[in-house]
Every structure is written in C-alpha cells, then in structure tokens.
Amino acid sequence: MTLTDAQQLGYINAQAADGRVNVELETDDGMVLNMGPQHPATHGTLRLVARLDGEQVTSADVMCGYMHRGYEKLCEVRSYPQVTTLVNRIDWLGSFANEVPFILAAEQLMDVEAPPRAQWIRTLLFELSRIANVSLFIGDLALQLGAQTPAFYAFRDREFVLNQIESVTGGRFHPNFDRIGGLKDDLPKGWIAETKAAMVRLRGFCDVMEGLVYGNEIFQTRTRGIGIIPAPIALSYGLSGANLRGSGVDWDLRRDANVGLVYDQLDWKVWTHPDGDSYSRCWVRLQEVREATKMVDQLCDGLPSGPIMAKVPRIIKVPEGEAYVATENPLGQMGYYVVSKGDTGPFRVKIRSASFNNISIAPWLLRGVYVPDIITILASLYFILGDIDR
C-alpha cells in the first residue's frame, strides 16, 4: 500500500480547482477527466478528478464538501431533543436509522433504558429504514449500469415501505420520531398487518431483482472481479456495512455489539461474501434486504405490550460524561461520540458516518481501473452525499 502521490494530486487539483474544463487533453502526462460535481453517474454532488492514461485511471481524487452543512458545530448549539432533527438529514434514505445511535448514546450517558416495546419498535423502524434505503440502491445500481426498468421497480416498491414509516411517524423521509427514553408515539391500528403485506411485496421485489439484475450477464461481467478490496485493506480504511462484509469480514454490529435494540432476540444471519469485488458488495446488500424483511416479520409477531416511553425529566439535562455508540446502519457503521458537560445540549458531537470512510478508499481502489468501471465501483461502494459531508 503506497501513499497518495501528493505532487501529482496537487497538479491535478491546481488544474481542476477552478473548474475550467471537464476534460483536459493535455497529453504530456495523460488526460484529466473531471466528473462532477454534477454528473449523472454520481449520486449527488460528489466530484471525481481522474488522471487517465488512455482508458486507464492512473490516479483519482475525490472532492467532497459541496454539501457540507457543519452538523458537528450545529449540534453544539442544539438541545439534545433538537439534534435528532438535524441528524435525520445525514443519510436521507434511511433517516430513522440516523437518530438511533445518537439517542442511544444520550441514553447511555443518562443511564436510561427505553421500555421493551420502544426497543422493538425502534428495531422495527430501523430495519424498515434499511429496506427503504437499500432497495433503492438496487434500483439505482442498475440505473448506473444502463438499465432503467429496475429503478422504476425500486421506486415503486420502496413506496410501500415509506408508507408504513409515514403512517407511524408522519414523515416519509425525516421521521424525527426517536426520543430519549423511548419513542414519540405508538404504532397505529392495523399497522402490523399492512407491514407484513408490504414485506411479502418486498421479498418479491428481491426475487425479481435477483433475476433481473444480479443474474444479468452484462451486470455480472461488469461487476465480477472488478474493484476488489482485500479484507486487510477494507479494515484499515474503516469500511463498513456490505462493503466490509463483501470482503469476507464477518462483523455486524447488530449481532456483535448490539446496544439498546433487540437483534439478540431475533433469528437471523449475517451475510458475507468472500470475493471482495463489486458484485459481492451488491450481492450482500440484496441478501440484507431480504433478511431485513424476515426480521420485520419476526418483530411484528413478537412485539411486546407496554409503555413506549421511560420516565425522563421534561427538561433533558445529560450528566457529564462521554459516550460512543455505533450501530449498523443501512450504509454501514454509524456512530456518535457525545461529550456532555451536564448541559441541556451536547458539548461536542463527533459524527462517524459510514460513507465518509467507505468513499475514502476510492483513490486507492480506482487506480488502474478502466473508465467505465469507475461507475460500477462507485455505485457498488454505495454512498449518500449527506453521509459523506455531514
């Protein structure tokens, strides 16, 4: 593993910084290809500056920050309940999952535990967020490879999950539903049956996608053996989620470091794939959606009765201390390091988002690949811009 050639990158940056050109045909040392910040093949405003030798990438640099909103600074002036509204916007496809680790960290500092029913509903919404998020990934993946239909299927079937999230929380994308000590509300009447019907539908979606996308010869040719990440490299870059498990590392925080959720009471398995290529990352995600639908079924069946809020004071003051809680979010591990000084708001919050680490491997991974593979590799790493920039 060598370090980035800073001089070379500096030169590329100097050329690309003012955004003069998208393609520069200055041929003494290859060609600079600037993708983004607005480019159909990048989800959101990720900018990629690649130096090419013919069709091959000799070095690539990722430029983010077009969507930096300074959440860590903003958290310092918010009260604890207000922070969930902010962090909803980090990974906007699986919003509820963003709230959970922060709330768990605050609960850990306050030594509060949510009642069992709240923990079950949290887990339920957490997995629904995962399904909504990753099912869209599968459609988007096919779209980036040139197939339009799967994207429509994904948007159509995701709607069934979003409807269920909306009927509980009132928000399709930004639920802001998790509270310190429990949840804002209980489930509405008839929700369980509707959710189970939606899960049947989503399992059908997975089966369709498995044949339509994953079994497709073009898809396989373009992803198998492309963008291989060996496990030690994945660990040293701190990849997480399917990117890590697609490299054969059997580690899932839901199973191994479960905090405050009820995964230990469910019957499920962690999917891994030994290959480490683009295909394995996508394949692991598909299996995780399917596994999540089964988990949702079990959660619906086993839902205990009882209160959904623990007794917490009206004005939440968190005792002095530090806590770090990470959960296995749709994109990978997401954690909050919360420092409290006994105030109504946090003193410092470090947001460890999955995509920031996941995309930091791109300069290493893209070196030597061909231009069309940039698209599949970035798609298979699966990032959300809000999750990189925060």
Added chain:
Amino acid sequence: MADDAPTAEAEAPDAPEVATDGRREALRAIFAEYLGDALLDSAIKPGQGLWIRVATAAWAEAGAVARDKAGCKYFDFLSAIDWLPSPYGRYEDSSVDVPFPPPMPDRSSAVPGYAGGDSRLQVLASVAKTGTDLRVLLKADVPDDDPRIGTWVRTYSGAAWHERETHEMFGISFDGNADLRNIYLPTEFEGHPLRKEFPLLARVVKPWPGIVDVEPMPGGDDDEEEEATVAGEGSDA
C-alpha cells in the same frame, strides 16, 4: 482537573458493586505493556468503553500497538475535541450587550473528560476489534502553542481523510501526512470551525430562542416526576 473523570482506579473503592470489565482491562494491559510510561491515563466504563490517553510523542506508536498488538485492526474514526468552553455560550441570549468577539474564556476553564489531559485540544481516535464489541478510544494531548502530532496513515490508511478533516476543523497538523488539503471547506477558508472560538455567525446575527423551547408547555404541568426519576445533575433547572 482530571479528577472528575471516572478513572477505573477512582471508581473501584467508591462503587464496589460496579461490574468489572475483564475484557477491556485485558485490552488496556496490552497497551500498558507496550507503551509503558507513554500510557498516561485510562478509564473504563464497564460494558461501554475503554479510554486511553497516551503521550503526544507516542501517538503514532499507540496506533501501531493498537493494530499489531491489541488486534484492533479496524480503523473507526479520528477527530479532536476542543475542551475550552465556548465564549459564545450556546448563543441563547441576545448578543446586544455582548461585545463581539466576546473575551476568550480563561485557559484554565478547559476541563478535559475521561482519561484526563493537560492541553486545550486533544486528538481522539477509535479503533475496533472486528467480530466483537471491543473498541479503544485513544486520546492524546496536542500542545496549545504548536498543535502538531504524529500521523496514523502508515498504520491505518483510512486515517488520511480523517486527519485532513481534523486539520481543517481544528488546525491540528499531522507530521508525516503529506496531503492535508481542505476536504470540506474552500481552500482559502480562514479559521478552524470546530474550535470553540469560531463563531457560528448565523446564531450571532440572530440569536436562537432555544431557551424558550424547553419551557413547560401551557396546560401540561402535570410533571410530578420531573427531575425525580433520572439521577443527574439537573437539579438546578
């Protein structure tokens, strides 16, 4: 000042009923063995976390020990904490009577958290052992006058971007990381936004009515259990 932190040594006599955490203590013993005197302080919250503070000069070595000796091959994150209280408070009051910029808080008011510390800025990193819930939160002091510390990129490749972020947000330099360009902010941006003296201008020009938000709702004063059930420091609310 570091006495407030619940170091394991301080906790043992006060709270004998607290469960000890053998796995995290074993992990700490590995660091103590290889780092020797460079391990300055540590804290364990049983079942929750292990904090280790190492000497500034031993920061890079601590990363190598974590990866090679302690088995924490997974790089989680690297960041920093500014322990100085914000001169702006929480921007809740009107700024009319307050001079801008307000006077900086006294240096001695920077109280470090777990595992203690002497400097205003501290770097903080987390590494984890895959397949388990064990992770180590490493801290090191960064000198006030010359915020500079060793790099982790030779141990953990993923640290490169995190050090870039820490560099622009806190102004801490990492010796050995050749690529400390800004990652989020424009190249010509001045200041380090996550330092406490950096103003959040949106709040300075229009103070946030945050204090109003946490007042009791009208008609909802049935809080007989308020402040009662959760042990904490909120008794002066």
